[in-house]
Amino acid sequence: MSPSWGLVLAAFSLAACAPLQDRASRHKLLLVSFDGFRWDYDQDVDTPNLDAMAREGVKARHMTPAFITVTSPCHFTLVTGRYIENHGVVHNMWYNTSTGQKLPYYNTQGVSQWWDNGSLPIWITAQRQGLRTGSLFFPGGNATYQGEQVAVKKIEPLLHKYNNETEWQQNIDTVMDWFLKDGLDFVTLYFGEPDSTGHKYGPESPERRAMVSQVDRTVGYLRRRIQEHGLEATLNLIITADHGMETVIKTNEIHLLKVQNFSFKDIQFELLDYGPNGLLVPKEGKLEQVYQALKNAHPKLHVYKKEEFPKRLRYANNTRLTPLMMYSDPGYVIHGRLKVQFNKGEHGFDNAVMNMKTIFRAVGPAFQKGLEVAPFESVNVYALLCHLLGITPEPHDGSLEVMQPMLAGDSQPGAESGALPPRPGKLQLVVGAALVLGLRLGIY
Known part of the structure; x- marks a missing residue:
């Protein structure tokens, strides 16, 4: 590579790191x-x-x-x-x-x-x-x-x-x-x-x-x-x-400990008592049993296998989410082993x-x-x-x-990007000059 060509590449590299506008003119x-x-x-x-x-x-x-x-x-x-x-x-x-x-x-x-x-x-x-x-x-x-x-x-x-x-x-x-x-x-x-x-x-x-x-x-x-x-x-x-925020309903509460045919002995990991959302990892071989016990446990509770979670919520398709996921209707919170959530207002509900x-x-x-x-x-x-x-x-x-x-x-944005149209700064001018010089010298 010739020294002139290396200079052109260096100028390009600097320009790639430069902001689209001079900072002094930017809001x-x-x-x-x-x-x-x-x-x-x-x-x-x-x-x-x-x-x-x-x-x-x-x-x-x-x-x-x-x-x-x-x-x-x-x-x-x-x-x-x-x-x-x-x-x-x-x-x-x-x-x-x-x-x-x-x-x-x-x-x-x-x-x-x-x-x-x-x-x-x-x-x-x-x-x-x-x-x-x-x-x-x-x-x-x-x-x-x-x-x-x-x-x-x-x-x-x-x-x-x-x-x-x-x-x-x-x-x-x-x-x-x-x-x-x-x-x-x-x-x-x-x-x-x-x-x-x-x-x-x-x-x-x-x-x-x-x-x-x-x-x-x-x-x-x-x-x-x-x-x-x-x-x-x-x-x-x-x-x-x-x-936003929703008023918590204190009647007919969702309490998983009281659900018939469900036992926390079948759960390896839970993230509960955090408003209207719940994440569960059943023990090996227990997923279907836990799912069947919970899916109709309460009329205000919605329980899903991860792959069946509503796609419109754009939430479940991530490796950090657990095999069983749940959320409740507006106003209802999910209590796990004990009732430790006593807020009068809550969020986390369907957006x-x-x-x-x-x-x-x-x-x-x-x-x-x-x-x-x-x-x-x-x-x-x-x-x-x-x-x-x-x-x-x-x-x-x-x-x-x-x-x-x-x-x-x-x-208003430019037709092609989400950024303001570039304003030529010193680096862009340097690159432009280098390109012209390169063309004239037959570098590329």
Whole structure:
């Protein structure tokens, strides 16, 4: 190989790692999630700040989360654009069906092999294309992916109190510093409410309504800080959530211990007592016996062999899922050996149920003003994020076309990709010059 040809290849290699746009001309992006914010929570509470976002930007009638409708899997769908069976974060808990070991939600956040399962989240993709990213408490932000971590991150402490409004404002101030002082391009910000309040008191409770007011005040604080820092013209803001919330029904409960002809002695591994979902590994030779005992055990319980699980839910086709799977009708939770689940509100139900739907608001230079769009699936949000950042997405299950109506005219995507059209930077110009020179010298 001639030295000139090697120079051309080196230039190509550098260009492949370059972002599609110069960072100086790129808009910043903030993705905010308020866990468990049901699609209609703004209808029985005065929410002037969320309403202002809708008037000045875009509001979806509702957004359909992926199934199962729980925190970690649904958040990972937002940042990968993959259905849960494809990205593999199938539960809030890490578990090992061979040893029976399980880890709670908080500890699972630090188990990188649970998250790093072949789907690269947008933080890492953006960093590989020349951007700087950050995560504050966002699920998945504490893991390592293919040897890389989010550049700037803040991890919630153990036994973190999610409802501290003062801390919420401090976290917003931290994010503003990340954008302005640390030069970040993209940040994900997570709040654990109104989910915790909905669980404890129920989605129809006055406590939940008070928490929605706190969320709205926080949205107002966030938008004021954006304005005070002069970021209105350069920052796109998206506020969404992972799932909704359903009132738990306390009568005619599902309790597997009381099911006739079923015994936990026939089970090698179970993941139960986590709302309306259950995973079972029967002992060798016991699968059919356990299935027959459970499939008609309760009129509100749906039990399937893995291969027969409803395909529309896009959940079961993953090696991490067990031979027997179950979920219950809205409002009903599944109790295992003992009744240890006493929440008044719960999620994890079929994502077609209206009370599992959630919110989507967006405002900023890329978005239309005063537009309400039709409902869409959360799997499409990733393509929108990549487009707003001007990066080439990883393979995903969503579609930018679904999100296109909400974009302002000069933010419409190109015909062929989910990223903004490339703007020639120094590296691209170098490559162009090298190609011309190569042609003239007859290198190739």
